[in-house]
Amino acid sequence: MTTIAFDADDTLWHNERFFKLTQERFAELLAPHMDGNALMARLLEAERRNIGHYGFGIKGFVLSMIETALEVTDNKVPGSVIAELIAAGQDMLQHPVDLLPHAVDALRAAQAVGPVLLITKGDLLDQERKVAQSGLGEMFSDVQIVSAKIQATYTRIFDAYDGAARGMMIGNSLASDVRPMLEAGGWGVHVPHDLLWDMEHADTPDTHPRFLEIADLGELPDLLSKHR
Structure with a gap:
């Protein structure tokens, strides 16, 4: 990876x-x-x-x-x-950006592995604002604000690096972050959040060999050390 x-x-x-x-x-x-x-x-x-x-x-x-x-x-x-x-x-x-616990430490752990990407969907101006206000922007090698998160999206983005097969996507949505990345041949890490938009619900791919789940970002450094 x-x-x-x-x-x-x-x-x-x-x-x-x-x-x-x-x-x-x-x-x-x-x-x-x-x-x-x-x-x-x-x-x-x-x-x-x-x-x-x-x-x-x-x-x-x-x-x-x-x-x-x-x-x-x-x-x-x-x-x-x-x-x-x-x-x-x-x-x-206009709401201030409120980071989730362990976000900075998780990004630092990822930086020790290789390039770190941000892949998000939503309104371009709003997402750019949040990236800037988060204070995390300089931690990413690339920021991709996309119209949809589907298999082709991940294939295209990761092809600019070493391919999806050697990549990992980490997110709270099984529908947008995990399952399409698995379909692209990569690792999908689910980090559940208490609140989830109804359109983001999907079945958990429990049996997929590249599916992983952690309780929060605080568990990511250990997970990365086990799957390098």
């Missing part, structure tokens, strides 16, 4: 909790029109429809909330509610 890549959101720093807080406020604002569980289901449907149009990230999330609000109120949602949803999105885009 010569090249190690990390996911960003909810792997190196917190992200999903800000979406959850905004969803709770969204449910409060639309409570007169629809039950919270049903509303969240409608919002998820909108997000699925809109991924191809807006991609991943806060801006697409806000537009999906506005679309859902219009749908469930028959286009009668008050302008004040729309304004609050937009303000909530702006707050999310």
